[in-house]
Amino acid sequence: MTEEKEKSLNFIEEIVTEDLKAGKNGGKIVTRFPPEPNGYLHIGHAKSICLNFGLADKFGGETNLRFDDTNPVTEETEYVDSIRADVRWLGFEWENEFYTSDYFDNLYEFAIQLIKKGLAYVDDSSAEEIANLKGSPTQPGSDSPFRNRSIEENLDLFQRMHAGEFPDGAKVLRAKIDMANPNMHLRDPLMYRIKHAHHHRTGDKWCIYPMYDFAHGQSDSIESITHSICTLEFDVHRPLYDWYIEKLEIFPSHQYEFARLNLSHTVMSKRKLLQLVQEGIVNGWDDPRMPTISALRRRGFTPSAIRNFCERIGVAKRDNLIDVGLLEFCIREDLNKTADRVMAVLDPLKVVITNYPEGQVEEMHVENNPEDKESGSRIVPFSREIFIEKEDFMEVAPKKFFRLGPGLMVRLKGAYIIKCDDFVKDENGEITEIHCSYIPESRSGSDTSGINVKGTIHWVSAAHAEKAEIRLYDRLLIVEDSSSVGNDFKKFINPESLIVIRDVLVEPSLKEADLGTNYQFIRKGYFCLDKDSTPDALVFNRTVTLKDTWAKEMKK
Numbered sequence: 001m002t003e004e005k006e007k008s009l010n011f012i013e014e015i016v017t018e019d020l021k022a023g024k025n026g027g028k029i030v031t032r033f034p035p036e037p038n039g040y041l042h043i044g045h046a047k048s049i050c051l052n053f054g055l056a057d058k059f060g061g062e063t064n065l066r067f068d069d070t071n072p073v074t075e076e077t078e079y080v081d082s083i084r085a086d087v088r089w090l091g092f093e094w095e096n097e098f099y100t101s102d103y104f105d106n107l108y109e110f111a112i113q114l115i116k117k118g119l120a121y122v123d124d125s126s127a128e129e130i131a132n133l134k135g136s137p138t139q140p141g142s143d144s145p146f147r148n149r150s151i152e153e154n155l156d157l158f159q160r161m162h163a164g165e166f167p168d169g170a171k172v173l174r175a176k177i178d179m180a181n182p183n184m185h186l187r188d189p190l191m192y193r194i195k196h197a198h199h200h201r202t203g204d205k206w207c208i209y210p211m212y213d214f215a216h217g218q219s220d221s222i223e224s225i226t227h228s229i230c231t232l233e234f235d236v237h238r239p240l241y242d243w244y245i246e247k248l249e250i251f252p253s254h255q256y257e258f259a260r261l262n263l264s265h266t267v268m269s270k271r272k273l274l275q276l277v278q279e280g281i282v283n284g285w286d287d288p289r290m291p292t293i294s295a296l297r298r299r300g301f302t303p304s305a306i307r308n309f310c311e312r313i314g315v316a317k318r319d320n321l322i323d324v325g326l327l328e329f330c331i332r333e334d335l336n337k338t339a340d341r342v343m344a345v346l347d348p349l350k351v352v353i354t355n356y357p358e359g360q361v362e363e364m365h366v367e368n369n370p371e372d373k374e375s376g377s378r379i380v381p382f383s384r385e386i387f388i389e390k391e392d393f394m395e396v397a398p399k400k401f402f403r404l405g406p407g408l409m410v411r412l413k414g415a416y417i418i419k420c421d422d423f424v425k426d427e428n429g430e431i432t433e434i435h436c437s438y439i440p441e442s443r444s445g446s447d448t449s450g451i452n453v454k455g456t457i458h459w460v461s462a463a464h465a466e467k468a469e470i471r472l473y474d475r476l477l478i479v480e481d482s483s484s485v486g487n488d489f490k491k492f493i494n495p496e497s498l499i500v501i502r503d504v505l506v507e508p509s510l511k512e513a514d515l516g517t518n519y520q521f522i523r524k525g526y527f528c529l530d531k532d533s534t535p536d537a538l539v540f541n542r543t544v545t546l547k548d549t550w551a552k553e554m555k556k
Helices: 003-007 009-021 042-057 076-087 100-116 129-132 151-163 212-222 231-246 270-278 293-299 303-313 324-338 486-491 506-510 547-553
Strands: 030-033 063-066 097-100 120-123 173-174 189-193 208-210 227-232 254-258 261-263 320-322 339-343 350-354 361-369 377-382 385-389 409-412 419-425 431-438 466-473 496-508 518-521 526-529 536-544
Touching: 009 042, 009 173, 009 227, 030 042, 030 320, 042 063, 042 076, 042 227, 042 261, 042 293, 042 303, 063 076, 063 100, 076 293, 100 120, 100 151, 100 173, 100 212, 100 231, 100 466, 120 293, 120 547, 151 189, 189 212, 208 212, 212 227, 227 231, 227 377, 261 409, 261 536, 293 536, 303 324, 303 496, 320 324, 324 518, 324 526, 324 536, 350 496, 377 506, 409 496, 466 506, 496 536, 506 536, 518 536
Parallel strands: 030 063, 063 097, 227 254, 261 320, 339 518, 350 431, 466 536
Antiparallel strands: 120 173, 173 189, 189 208, 350 385, 361 377, 409 419, 419 431, 466 496, 518 526, 526 536
């Protein structure tokens, strides 16, 4: 690896490089992505996915997909299926698919081992009593009155917990470490709790379930995970992770932490996202205003744009707030290269080309994407009556208005130059129709008119246009940092995060639009077909606007 490439490594890649050079773990790298199946993955998980799978890919290793299914109350098969789909959509494939529930028997035996070593005990205290005895970051905790039970008694009670003799909350199993340790996580942490709940995979076999901190490191060890990558909030959990592995004398997996992704103008908490869904503030987990991967996919984001975004933000050791403008920049950059340019009129104004033959229809060959010469062109029908955007006409036009107004000329995209001769108003003074004449010699691609105009506008043929509904999505919150408003985040929902425009007119080629195909509606933004569409009712979502505010900020 060259010196230049060495400098480009993030700190985790540097650790892996050194481990491989030293022949650590037999010269292998094995990572894992371990989501809890209690909700849909969001853009923060995408960063973790790209990191874990990216490390294995870069260094010739492998990645496991492991579902951390230790809480039967909140977990569902629906979430398992969605997580699988999201990881694959992002472009990754796992080596093995595991579940923490695969290891329930192993974890139970590990707990027995710690009891036999005098390192775990059954506590009858309530959750409130345990919290009160735990102390504070500046004050040591106090021993539970059950801390000194004999090994025999603890074994008996734990086995009876397993057998289902006790109700929920009656007892817990705790590690016996140090109630005065400065790290609160080492003050006799909980290992098992009683939950008489049906598990989505193990059914009713278990009524005791391991806590995350007990299951995490041991599951990593069972799978021989060499580099367990977690977000920064688990930094204080690492000593406990290491303690369990050391006392159990099992494969020494090691945990490394990186800064989680905090994205502006949205919420990243699963609890808060679930609240938005359950209260009907958004229309499900894949509502395009949500930061979930399924929502971004529905909105028209591409896997390559999201991977590029994750690469650009990098892997840091400190939490920071990433401007959503960078994510928008990445999708614009991607779609600019790949999306066909099509014509859609969101606020139609009728134009009659008075000197164009009635009943005549011409096939205009319009370039699909000027950024991609291989994309070719398509046929767009042109006729005597067309629609343009209302904003492209002004009755009293200022000097530098290069669109239509009385006596002004403009080019119709891929078609002719037209000149405004007259217009019609209704009884309310609203302009309802424009009368124009066209220059027959000015057809795009064979223009011999010698006339130069500064403006080009889009249009659709009145006789051939298809009606569509357009959903304009914007940022979910009006406040930049959702953490600054805590649980009051709902007060800051952007009232314009969704604007629906009906009776939009689109060119007829969009009748054949496919889900997953992106388009640039000329001068309006990037759009994609929504799953709510039917053959008789097209619905398009705006992925992102054309305006690139992020790039402007970068130039300052």
